[in-house]
Amino acid sequence: MDDMSPRLRAFLSEPIGExxxxxxxxxxxxxxxxxxxxxxxxxxxxxxxxxxxxxNEAEFQRWIICCCGATECEARQSSTCLKEWCSCFL
Structure with missing residues (x-):
């Protein structure tokens, strides 16, 4: 948790909402x-x-790279963010 970016910390601090x-x-x-x-x-x-x-983080990363033009770094960070959110709220 200490190496969590401020943006990730903010995202995980509350439900997704809108x-x-x-x-x-x-x-x-x-x-x-x-x-x-x-x-x-x-x-x-x-x-x-x-x-x-x-x-499935690997599948999501492939999808967001291939279908949406994400970089590998963006794909990795976004899948981690969503995985962590699921761990906190689901």
């Missing part, structure tokens, strides 16, 4: 735009995709 997808740790402005154009405008919608993939 947060925009850009709140997810690892989602850059450019990636957020790509996600929004594909219908992933809210963090809970992206979480839904993660859950549809049975919380």
């Amino acid at each position: 947060k925009d997808v850009a709140w997810v740790d690892g989602i850059s402005r450019e990636l957020a735009i790509n996600l929004v154009t594909k219908g992933f405008n809210k963090a809970y919608v992206l979480l839904g995709q993660f859950l549809l993939m049975h919380k």
Whole structure:
């Protein structure tokens, strides 16, 4: 927990609610735009995709790289963020 980024810590501090997808740790402005154009405008919608993939981080990372243009770093950070959120709230 000590090596947690401030952005990840903020995301995990409360339920997702209606947060925009850009709140997810690892989602850059450019990636957020790509996600929004594909219908992933809210963090809970992206979480839904993660859950549809049975919380499989590798599968989610491949998907967000191939389908949404994420970098490997963005994919890794965002999947970790969603996994950690699930651990805290599900």
